Amino acid sequence: MIDLASAHFPVGVAIGVAAAAPVGPINLLVIQRALGGERGAALLLGLGGALGDAVFAGVAAFGLAAVMRMLDVHEGLIRIIGGIVMLVFAVVIWRAAPRLGVIRSRSSAPRMAAAVFGMTLTNPATLFFFLGSFGAVRFAGIGHDTPLHLFNAGLVVAGVFLGSMLWWVIVSWGAMALRGRITDGHLVVLNHATAIVLALFGVVAVYLGVTA
Template sequence: MPDWYLILNGVLIGIVVAAPIGPVNLICIRRTLAYGRTNGFVSGLGAAIGDAVFATVAAFGLTALSTTLVAVGDWLQAIGGFFLIGLGVHTFLHIPVDTKEVNVKTTGKLAAAVMATFVLTITNPATMLGFVAIFGGVGGLVTTEPSMLTAGLLVVAVFVGSALWWLGVTLTVGLLRDRMTDQTLILINRISGVLIVSFGIFIIGRLIYMSVA
């Protein structure tokens, strides 16, 4: 019989780690407005897959991998920071397409949408440490020797929770899409681009400051 307490906690953890407004939320909102709900939701799934990877590390107690991720954390964050800067510039310059043309023009871009948010999520090892802390503090969800079934169930629940968050975001934002003019969408792209670049510059700047401090 499924452990519904474990499943519920896993789903809630997935929602909690996905909810904070940051570059991934911003990207999913922007892609939903530019390309439609499907593209926005698929973008969110990239982040959900990244969350599931970190949840796997925490739930299965993969200490060696966890230590490695922390050891190369600065390099991963630097990659993520430069990736954000490039993505922000692209977003700023991009002209949104008409939603009627979305299915024809963006089908081949779904894989790229998943990869972009997955890279941004996986290059933030602090998320993995957050999972370890959350799992350890919620009813003893992580033990020194968790069963494979328990750990696997928890990882799946985290993925589902994260995916549900992105589904809710894209459905909500999608309701506003048809009410916006092309000029409004272009303005949103400009603002989103500036904010995404700002996130990237902040990450790089913080790493430089920490290295010289």
């Protein structure tokens, strides 16, 4: 069996994808640029979001380390809280009703990328998502200031950035390939699928916390 807590980079990638996947303003902006044939601009917008996710992941990974040193004996509680946070996000994402026509912008791609970066950093829900996800997984090797543990935290952050950027690549290329065929209904299905996956992770985290 694979120990997810020690698989820092690949689990970081998965968390990065999960953070970027819910269809919100950033996804809509990227999709709209791609549907307009601007693949490069769409990827640039995605880069802004991925950098924002990486910043929050870094705050969670390195900041959470100090907290986890003090609360190491409360591993079960950390898992339960993280699982509950993920379940709350799952409900919010499930109830969202994304619309392709809601956001329109004629701003330049670099300016929009900077705006996307700022949009990500000003959304505290993103930080709570990473804190909940990292707490639920309870990464091994994060919680001390030794070089190895700091390196492990860096692997998680790098994984989050790659996972988030991977999502934007998939979205932009997919939107380009499906121009004229993507509807609001498809966005709802994507949100529901994302919510189900998050809910499953949340339930498992709560179960592991209760049984710890």
